Amino acid sequence: MYRPTRLENTDLLNILCLHAEHPVAVYTGEEIRIELANPAMLAAWGKSGSVVGLTLSEALPEISNQPFVGMLQEVWNTGVDNIGKAIAAELIVDGKLQLYYFDYSYIAVKDAQGTVYAIYHTAKDVTREVLDQKELQVAREREELLEREQTMNEELAAANEELHATNEELYITQESLNALNQELETRVAMRTEALSHSESRLRYLLSDAPVAIAVFQGRELIIESANNEVLEAWGKSEDIIGLPLHIAVPELIGQEFLQILDNVYASGEAYYGNEMKALLEQQGKIEEVYFNFVYKPLRDDSEKVNGIMITASIVTEQVLSRNKIQLLNEELLAINEELNKSQELLLASNLDLKASENRLTDILSNLHAPVVVLTGSEHIVSTVNQALLKFWNRTKEEVLNRPMLEVFPELKNQVFPSLWKEVLEKGSMLQKREQKVIFKNKVTGEDRVVYVDYFYQPMTDLSGSIIAVLATVLDVTEKVRSRKIVEEAEAKLRLAIESSELGTWFIDAESNVLTASERLKEIFGFYSDEEMPLEAALEQITPEFRETVTRELHEALTTGGNIDMEYSIKGYRDGDIRWVRSTGKLYHGDIFTKANFSGTVQDITRKKLEEQRKDDFLSIASHELKTPITTLKGSLQLLNRYRDNMQHPMVIKLIDHANTSVTKITGLIDDLLNTTRTKEGQLHLNYKSFNLYEMLETCCSHIRMREKYRLILQGSKDIFIEADEARIEQVVVNFVNNAVKYAPDQREIHISVEKTEGKVQVSVKDFGPGIPADKIPYIFDRYYRADYSGVQYSGLGLGLYISAEIIKKHRGEIGVNSELGAGSTFWFTLPVQKV
């Protein structure tokens, strides 16, 4: 029989170890000296067989920071096997430090006494499986996180949208946000807790987790790990890892977080922070950052706190949004409050208004001023008072609640409807004085013209819309009528002043400023459009009157007397002397007018000349009459002395004087009588047909008898006319007498007669000095004499006036042609037949 050979222990070990597929190694001693390592182990370590005999630490220096030596020494010392799965090991293989995962077993090999004399180490490289599994896990978790994030984002977006939508929704949104936050926190907390159970997971999750995660070691809070989120939130880089928190993030000093962390460390109680504000450095600036966070104490195996893990999510945006919302809410609240207040006020106002409306109606109806409220575009009479009804001559029932134009259709074509419309549409306030209104008498249909002062104003409802026209209408018809009467009177007065050519003036009693009418300026010789101050006007008064007029004017101005003066002025520009009569009165001012001194100035030059001529005439008449009377009286007195001696040679002479005197007196009296008759229209003509030539031949015998003069008669000898022969002869004698009187040195006087178209003309021509052109217009005037200064030419100066009256009475014409130095021709024409 075959009896196999029993293998040596060493052979057996070699077979088992060296040919084993999985890495196998045997260590001895507390220093873990490699007694054996199969090729698979050597391959896993990346070493050669030369490492046998070395301690594990010497063989694999890279594992000095890894737990393996410690684990093996524990097995050596305790004799307890250590079997585990997927332990990570960093080994230098092919010159590179690489991470591997191994399922392992450290088996203590004991002698009979139970003393460990070797450690049997088997390992299985599960790096591939572990990595695959981890990748799978990470992918799954990432997917989950993304999903959650997505959901959260969507919810946030929706929430934000809603937040901005309406105030109330914002509230709800905010609440749901809170809920979401809560949920998120819970999830994060849960997740953190779950993670804290798994160191390996934590390591993975730490770096890229979407929440900020950091782990502090010890009470001084040395930063053991901090993921990107945390670093980002702190605004720091990875360099801070390993530093105490207060040195790594110094800006936290003074903020409450360090204290809270310390409390957590001391108490071992987790702390949940909600939307806490931290001031952190962000891109070089300290900024407000809000967090929801959990500070969770980490414990060692003995349940003693040895660190703190923080998880935090930044909720700055939400908080800021919510703060904004809060602000908005507050504002909204404030607005609401104000609105409430306004509403209350409005309510009060409404009540007031209601009361006001009633009061308005009351007030309106009691007003003395006529008032009506026209409501709406129809202008409905909604309120009207008694005063206006009286003016309208209508009863309340006739007008109330009816459109104005229905009550007064005659207003349709007048200005009012468009005015009411303007007030209603534009809110204008319109007023006008003395607007003419034509009403129709409701019975007779006759027009009734009245004048009103109106004031239209808009009335608004509570919302401020214009709903009615409040019209105040004052009847001013009487006032207008009175004024029109005054105006008419004024117009008449003005016409009278104009036609009488009166100049008018006005002196302001205070300023002494003169306002002169155009006519007044003309009278004073100014152009009608130039200024004439008072001083300039006074300057034109001739020196003999100037002082008196100035004084009287001043006295009247100060004492209030009237003035009525006649004085002469010298025209400012023409230099002509004119006589004026100036009247004036001081009018004391009242509330409407200033005190003023006003009056008129009349050009009385012609009247003055007339008066002058009259005075002269009286003087001349007196002289002319008294001269023969003096002679007569003297002659009679002397004759009386000779009464006893009538043979005295003087007696005859005295009787002649007396006779001549009486003849002269008779002639003068005849002239005066004729003048009087003419003036009174009592000049009676005794028409008869006579031969004009023959009459001319025989007249003027008194001249013919004086040898000095020769009368030469020319013209047709057979002209018969129908006229008063004696009166016509009187005219011719007057002409001839004048020729003798005014041309005493000339011998010839020519008389001519000619007939033309039913008229005859008689002319008397002298060869005297002629008449100045400026005097010709006056020579047929009554009392006019060529010479006033003396009595060079005797007579009353009535001759030509009487002649003119006689010829005019015959419907003839009279005139004179004269040239200075060449004599004058006086002529008259007469109709052949009586007209």
Add this chain to the structure above:
Amino acid sequence: MNKNICVLEDSEEILELIQMVLEQDYNVHGFPTVSEFMTGHPETGPDLFLLDVMLPDGNGIEVCNTLKNNEASKHIPVIIMTANANMERMKGLCSADDFISKPFDIDDLISRIDVQVHH
């Protein structure tokens, strides 16, 4: 020797009457116009001037004033004869010694002349 009286009067009849009345006691020199009077009356000698007012070439008031303003004649009495009813106005216009209105009473004229001449 009779006193000299110069009379200025344009009415021939009145002048003649005055001469008839005064010639017994006075030498009467008559002048019908102002110009003849001013050139014809003696510079010295007249004891009285009797002047009419309204004359063909002037008036007696002016003549009176001329005489009264002349040193040689200012002492000689002047009587104005006037037909003007307004005697008071006349008196204001000249400084004649007396005035007599026309028609005058010849005895009144003589006595007034006597008063002035024998003053």
